Amino acid sequence: MTMFPRVVERIAELREMLDAERANGRRVGFVPTMGSLHAGHASLMHRARAENDVVLVSIFVNPLQFGPKEDFAAYPRDLDRDLEVCAGEGVDIVFHPDVDEMYPEPNRVTVAVGEIGSILEGRTRPGHFDGVATVVSKLFNIAGPCRAYFGQKDAQQLVVIERLALALDFPVEVVGCPTVREPDGLAMSSRNVYLEGADRRAAAALKAALDSGALLIADGERSGAKVREVMAARIDAEPRATLDYAVCVDPEDLVEAAEVDGPVLLAVAARVGKARLIDNMNVSPAPSRGARTGTSRSEASITKG
């Protein structure tokens, strides 16, 4: 029989439970989510389960990280379904606070992540990453010392949270986990529920664009601009998709790579029907063997992204 996780709504109660676990020498694995759980989240829980003694999942749709015109109210919520996903992965505790428990007063203290929060996703979503950093700081403080699992699918968020944990010395080990995909390559996302019919099929264009960029690099292309061009063209070729960005950037600071002379992150964002979708892929060019073999052709290894 599947054991359902214990649902905790109060910060003080959660803290007490986790402190008691740690006092017994047990390690805590933490998967922060906004609910609407899918196979991507399940893979984070699976890994947390394998690496820790106690697995905590938080389900909280954080108003702070939504812009005034974004889908905070409409964001899909289904606690019963979410609990089933958690139960399936052997999660021990689900932290499910309401907005008043998390923000009893109007929020006046913000964790600001600087420049990295205003590029890429931050351009169309001003304040989003400060909102993420603020709620993650709160959740880290509430959860206490732990390993925390985040999906590589939200690559910029992962970089921001890794920086946050280091910069503010949180006693948290941030673990990035591979993107989980549908059979046609579409990255798992809670926002995929917004996709219907032809839009759902068109959404595969994002992964296809990343693949074409990776292939180009494998074929020896070293110009970041060329890689971007090819990815953008692939998304533009899909009439139901509207390109937001297609970039080839440094995986550490997300700055545009003029040349692909080391690992890069390919990242795309596009609107398809009612959904704004993002996807990304880590790509490393094979070291050029031109000097030794006289050929300049090299291969790319594609890290599962």
Add this chain to the structure above:
Amino acid sequence: MTMFPRVVERIAELREMLDAERANGRRVGFVPTMGSLHAGHASLMHRARAENDVVLVSIFVNPLQFGPKEDFAAYPRDLDRDLEVCAGEGVDIVFHPDVDEMYPEPNRVTVAVGEIGSILEGRTRPGHFDGVATVVSKLFNIAGPCRAYFGQKDAQQLVVIERLALALDFPVEVVGCPTVREPDGLAMSSRNVYLEGADRRAAAALKAALDSGALLIADGERSGAKVREVMAARIDAEPRATLDYAVCVDPEDLVEAAEVDGPVLLAVAARVGKARLIDNMNVSPAPSRGARTGTSRSEASITKG
């Protein structure tokens, strides 16, 4: 024989020591300082010693909270003397990291405290309270669950840190402690070393101004503007002092009180010689007995500030 505290320079080492203490059920009391310790700091340590099993003092002059024209380089530093003060109060551990240990990379993540950081001290010291909130966030994360002791002397800092701890859910109980004063009333401060001769004597004008404000309230005055006026006049009467501000504010949000109809915080700032000095006092008007006794005269109780 006095036991000298153990000096720890590394974050990882400190964390390990304190986690071990907590695992043994011992409570940690934490006094964050910038060194240059005086009787005010000693009183914080004394209280931390009385209320906890392990007493930690941090000594770190935080570059982030100094403006470009402020006294970061000149800020008084004397570790040996500081360790003697700590030893005298039975401190167990002194955390004394260098700047590279605290900021191994250029600081890019900031804790922003909003409006309250740009009034009073924040007006002449833009960015100061964000710098304080950022380093205190780091220190809280490094120290872990604890009681943390701060002086009421820096009243605005205390309010900011109380808000910070609540807003970001740090597992830290913030304890405010009364200001310690020289015999003539001058509040203890590391910056008092900048005062020489006549300036040192003139510096007593700050406390005298607060006293005159408190007396006015005790005499029944209820106009915040009148109280401010009297305090400002007292400091202006001292030729060696240059008034920065004299205010009568709500003790919770530091907003100007038009009327003294409840507890207020009187706060002053002035430059005296080479030093910029601040001081403050909590004052509560006695409840008006006018309605019952026919007299409108009331008394003020002066909370030790």
